[in-house]
Amino acid sequence: MTGTETSAETRTAAGAQTAGGAQMAAGAQTAAGTQTPAGPQTAARPRASAGMWTAPGTGRTGRRTIDQMLAEARSRLRRVDPRQAAAEIEAGALLVDIRPQSQRAVEGEVPGALLIERNVLEWRFDPASASKLPQVRDHDVRVIIMCSEGYTSSLAAAALQDLGLANATDLDGGFHAWAAAGLPVTGGCAARTP
Numbered sequence: 034m035t036g037t038e039t040s041a042e043t044r045t046a047a048g049a050q051t052a053g054g055a056q057m058a059a060g061a062q063t064a065a066g067t068q069t070p071a072g073p074q075t076a077a078r079p080r081a082s083a084g085m086w087t088a089p090g091t092g093r094t095g096r097r098t099i100d101q102m103l104a105e106a107r108s109r110l111r112r113v114d115p116r117q118a119a120a121e122i123e124a125g126a127l128l129v130d131i132r133p134q135s136q137r138a139v140e141g142e143v144p145g146a147l148l149i150e151r152n153v154l155e156w157r158f159d160p161a162s163a164s165k166l167p168q169v170r171d172h173d174v175r176v177i178i179m180c181s182e183g184y185t186s187s188l189a190a191a192a193l194q195d196l197g198l199a200n201a202t203d204l205d206g207g208f209h210a211w212a213a214a215g216l217p218v219t220g221g222c223a224a225r226t227p
Contacts, residue, residue: 103184106191112205115214118177126175127168129154131189132208136181140208141221146179154178154189159196176201183207 097105113121122128122145130137130146131154142148147166149157156164160171168174176193178201180186186203193201204211212218 103187106187109194110187110190110202112203113177114205115211115216118204119216126177128177128179130179132181139221141218143211144217144219151189155192155196158193158198172197178203180207182209
C-alpha cells in the first residue's frame with residue numbers, strides 16, 4: 034500500500050506515519066475528531082469545504098440540500114396562518130417583511146409591517162447589537178417574519194431563534210397567503226386584484 038492510498042495509516046506534513054491513512058498537515062483535525070500537534074512553524078488551519086456543515090452537538094459533518102435545511106428550520110417553528118398573524122399583530126407582535134424593495138413594489142405591502150430586508154435581519158433583532166431596532170428590548174419579542182411565499186421566512190425565523198429569540202416564527206404562505214386571505218395590502222398588483 035502506498036502513502037497516497039487510504040488505509041489505517043496517516044502521514045503528517047513532516048512525512049511521519051500515524052493512524053488513519055490520509056496525508057495531513059500538522060495541526061489538522063482527524064476524522065475521529067482528534068487534533069494532530071501543530072509544529073513550531075506550522076499554524077493549525079481549519080479546512081474549508083464548500084457545502085459542508087457540522088450537525089449541532091455531534092461534530093459530524095455532511096452536506097444538506099435546501100429542502101433539508103427548510104425542513105429542519107420549520108421543525109423548530111410554530112408557523113402562523115394569515116388570520117392568526119393578524120390577531121397576533123393586533124396584540125403587539127411585530128410583522129417583519131423581509132422581501133426586497135423591488136418585490137414589494139410589484140406585489141404590494143402589508144400596512145404597518147416593518148420593512149427589514151433579509152441581509153440585515155439578525156443585526157436589527159439581536160438585542161445586543163448596536164444596530165438593533167428600538168422595538169427589540171430583549172429576546173422575548175414576538176416576531177413574525179414574512180416573505181413572498183413562506184420559504185425564505187422560515188429560514189430567517191430559524192436564524193432569529195438561533196440568536197435566542199424563541200418567539201420568532203414566520204407567516205405560512207407569506208405575503209401571497211396574506212393577500213389571498215383578503216387582509217389589508219397597499220400598492221403593487223396584489224392590492225388591485227379582486
